[in-house]
Amino acid sequence: MSNFWDLAWLIFSSFIFISYLIILFQIVVDLFRDPELGGGSRALWIIGLIFLPVFTAVVYVLSRGRSMSERQRASVQKARSETENYIREVAGKSPAEQIAAAKALLDAGTITQEEYAKLKAKALA
Numbered sequence: 001m002s003n004f005w006d007l008a009w010l011i012f013s014s015f016i017f018i019s020y021l022i023i024l025f026q027i028v029v030d031l032f033r034d035p036e037l038g039g040g041s042r043a044l045w046i047i048g049l050i051f052l053p054v055f056t057a058v059v060y061v062l063s064r065g066r067s068m069s070e071r072q073r074a075s076v077q078k079a080r081s082e083t084e085n086y087i088r089e090v091a092g093k094s095p096a097e098q099i100a101a102a103k104a105l106l107d108a109g110t111i112t113q114e115e116y117a118k119l120k121a122k123a124l125a
Contacts (some may be wrong), residue, residue: 020054020057026068030047095123098122103116
């Protein structure tokens, strides 16, 4: 019976420790993501996280949690827009341009009506 409770305690304490590490890393990332925070303030927060880690983490989340989530949201939105721009750039032509090019090939007799229909469906997909 003792082995069960030892295992349960190990799982629980591991969960708490990993959760704490995730929060700690999020705080450190947020410290360096915030453009309004000066170098001295960053250094004080880092020193606090080293010497009084749990207390400092709680104070940081309570005092800067709202702006922390706003910076995270802005970072995700920026990454999403950069990804969408990259995809548009790599994809090249718009669907209308692809259809026009396929129509030109059809008019020139290079492709058949069936091939044109396939190209058009692919462009619109």
